[in-house]
Every structure is written in structure tokens, then in C-alpha cells.
Amino acid sequence: MQKVGVVGLGNMGKGMALSLVKGGFAVFGFDVAGVAATLQEQGVQACASIADIAATVDILILSLPTSDIVEQVVLGDGGVRASGKRGLIVVDTTTADPNSTKKVAAALADAGIGFVDGPVSGGPKGAATATMIMVLGGSQADVDAVEPVLATISAKRTHVGPVGAGHVTKLLNNLLTGAHLLVASEAVRAAQALDIDPTKLVEALNGGSGRNSATLTNYPTWIFPETFDSGFTMKLMRKDMRLAMALLQSIDATAPVAQEAGRLWAASEAAIGDAEDFNRIVQYIDAKH
Template sequence: MNGEWASPLGQRRICQGSGLMKTVGVIGLGNMGRGMALSLKRGGYKVLGFDAAPGVAEKLQDEGVEARASVADISRDSDVLILSLPTSDIVEKVVLGEGGVAASAKSGLIVVDTTTADPNSTRKVAAALREVKVGFVDGPVSGGPKGAATATMTMVLGGSEQDVATVEPILSVISAKRVHVGPVGAGHVTKIINNLLTGVHLLATSEAVRAAEAVGVDPQKLVEALNGGSGRNSATLTNYPTWIFNDKFDSGFTMKLMRKDVRLAMDLLRSIDANAPISAEAGRLWAESASSIGDAEDFNRIVQFVPER
């Protein structure tokens, strides 16, 4: 998308790679951040990278990503800064801590947080950045490491119309679909609910597969049939064919991260006193699975969890 959009910070920004917003920083160069950084480089942007783990950013220099030595360093030189971090606590340290983004960024920077995060923490971070004239968009992603590497992710965006419009050309380089769902925090609320549904789908589908198998129905034929009917869901369409039936269990998303996301969903439901018994039971089962499925295991291993009667 070409053209000019008004920034809420009183500046004008050209919405294309060759305009004012031409330098993009990425903090967190793991499975997701690395793919986004390389997609941005292919899209014609100058890309800066930082990761707390020694040597990670430097490994991407041969592929055109300029390594920076600190959060302060990358914050000073970026027009847009993408965060790809595991938890809200880490986001708060990176943004609000000593030498963090809030203390170091130039006025007019926009931060895009792709972390699956606590919406309350998100609003806190956004408010602190607003005080130093830095914009904020929460933009959690779906699609996994493959989606990040191939720029086919989906992003749900929370933020002002102006900030979202400003970063749209950059986000279009790293994702195939973007939905602006509301103000700051709305993106993270939406992603938490999405991941809760994924957790419910995996649990329910695993019960269906075990029941069918117990009465002699081939599980793979069952899933094929479900995918042609109204019972299809994300687990039957994607998880079982891609990672479960073939015993790969290598989606790149761990039990630890999924349990964290389900806990965030439970916190959200409790905060609004929701009447959600199915979700509550799913939350209980995901938490209980920690006794038999390790944090480092692929999150699809939940289908192997059979709770005690």
C-alpha cells in the first residue's frame, strides 16, 4: 500500500519501504523473530536485529540482518521495532527496564509486539511508551515458524487507526492476513481466545479419535471424514495431519508456551466472571498435563494425555 498517513504523534510517514519508515528492528530472533527479520530483508527494508542470547543476532549478518549489541542500540536506530518474545514479563523488562525501549527510543518510533501477551501488561507498556511519544500496536501472530519464514502468517492487531495504518506496509511484508480488531490490547485478547480454542479443539479431537479407534474405525479415515463435515476444526484440518499422525511432533511451539497461553485465557475469563465451563475444564486439563508431559515437548503431545477418571 503506497500513500501517506497521518501519525498520532503529529508526524507524516510515507507508507512504503523507501520512505521515512525504512529501518525495522527485531528484538527476539528465535523461531518466529528470525523468519520475520529475513522476510523484512527480502521486502527491501533495512533490518536490525537483537537477541539476548549471545551470538544469535550475529549469525544472521550473512543474510543481511545488522546485529545490534543492546536494546538501547536497536531502539535508537529503528523506525519500527518488532518484539518477538516469550512472555509479558520479558516484554516489560525489554521496554520498561533500564536501557530499555522507553528510555532509549527516538520520538516517533512505533513498537509492534507480536508476543502472545497479557492484555493488562500490554496496556501498561503502551501507556508508558505513549508518555515518551512512542506508538504501540499489539500484533500477535499465527502460523508458526513456517509462517514466519514464508511471510504467510495471520496477525490480529490492537492499536489506534493511525498507528495500524502506519505500520501496515511493513506488516504486509511479514504476513498474509491482518485483522485490526480494536484498540491497544484487543489483539492480545483475540490471540489468547484463539489459542484457548486451539487447546479445546486438540483435547476434544483426541477424545473423538480414541473413541473411534476403540470401536475399530481408522483414526486417519475418521479425520478425513470429519474434514468433509461439520465436525472439522483446527486439530483435524492441521494438527493431526501435519504433526500427530506422522509422529513428528515438531510444530516449533512447546507445551510450556501453550500452557502459558491457556493460563492467560483462564485469567481473562476469571477477570470478567465468565460462565465458561468447557473452557474452564480445558484449562484444568492443560494444567494437569504438566505432571506427565514436559514443558519442552511439542504442544501437540496434549493428544497423548489421558487424565485419570
């Protein structure tokens, strides 16, 4: 039985680990908060350290908040590079800095360890129900090798290019998500000012060419019901927007709309706390305007 590990058992990693158990894999878990021990009755075997899990498994999935933490887990003392066996393949589902991704992949390659960047969309619900969407960067051989595992935790996978391409694509995806939320909120406020029911507006938009992720999903699911419990925080989305802005800057892109979206997300930090749901951005009105 192929052994699969998951490092980082938060909102996303926990769902992936349990989906892998249902898929018939031998699943091992590690989390600094000790979550793995709470999942043992559900079939996830707890490991004592990064070194322990890296030396045990054939495929290791990372579900971590930032590139800095990925680098620490992979390159640090007792990390994956030092402890993983040759032939191991790491799949990083973090929404990460592509430059860091390439650095980590190169270091692992020197140790005979493969790497696929496979950021995910679909949130905690998608992880729990194995309906996530993944974009993949890596060699064709490594992508093919991890396909049975990824097919168990996701509904659709697109191999977009070499190492780093998955993370570039995910940053551009999240840039669009951030912009969609901002412009949709402006449309909703305009409708309210003109005595149009916002729910009827969104229903109408979703039947026309103006529909987007915010009108199709965010407003009906988390904003109109006022639950704001998507499982994705302002802190994480602001991080993704910062990375997207740095990506555009690195290629001297002419992108005034994207840059304004990035500015607004950054400016919102003074008004909306890091721990708040990222959909709260629709409540932000820039004081400068």
C-alpha cells in the same frame, strides 16, 4: 529506506527478520543469545543492545516468550522507553497478558512512542514464508503506519480494536486451539476403540461440520506422522491457556467447557514436560477420569 528492528530472533523472530530483508527494508536485530550475528550474511544488521536497536529503527518488532520479558525489554534500564526516539512504533507479536500490554503501551505513549499489539498465528513456517495471520490492537494511525511492514511478514491482518484487543483475540484463539486438540483426541480414541482407522475418521470429519484446527492441521501435520515438531512447546501453550483462564475470570464468564480445557492443560504438566511439542497434549489422559 525505512529501518525495522526485530528483538527476539527465535523460531518466529528469525523468520520475520529474513522476510523483511526480502521485502527491501533495512533490518536490524537483537537477541540475548547472539543470534543476530549469525544472520548478518543474510542481511540482518546486528545491534549490541536494546538501547542500540531502539535508537536506530523506525519500527521495532518484539518476538518474545512472555509479558514479563516484554516489560523488561521495554521498561527496564536501557530499554525501549528510555532509548527509543519519538515517533518510533513498537509492534509486539508476543502472545501476552492484555493488562501488561496496556501498561507497556501507556508508558511508551508518555515517551512519544506508539504501540501496536500484533500477535501472530502460523508458526515458524508462517514466519519464514510471510504467510502468518495477525490480529492487531492499537490506534488506527499506528496500525496504518506499520501496515507496509506487517504486509511484508504476514498474509492477513485484522484490526480488532484498541491497544490490548489483539492480545485478547489471540488468547481466545489459543483457548479454542487447546480445546480443539483435547476434544479431537477424545474422538480419535473413541474411533480406535470402535475399530475405525483414525486417519479415515479425520478425513471424514474434515468434510463435515466437526472439522476444526486440530483435524485440519495438527493431526495431519504433526500428530499422525508422529513428528511433533511444530516449533511451539507445551510450556508456551500452558502459559497461553493460563492467560486465557485469567481473562475469563476477570469478566466472571460462565465458561464450563473452556474452564475444563484449562484444567486439563494445567494438569498435563505432571505427565508432559515443558519442552515437548504442544501437540503431545493428545497423548494425555486425565488420571482422575
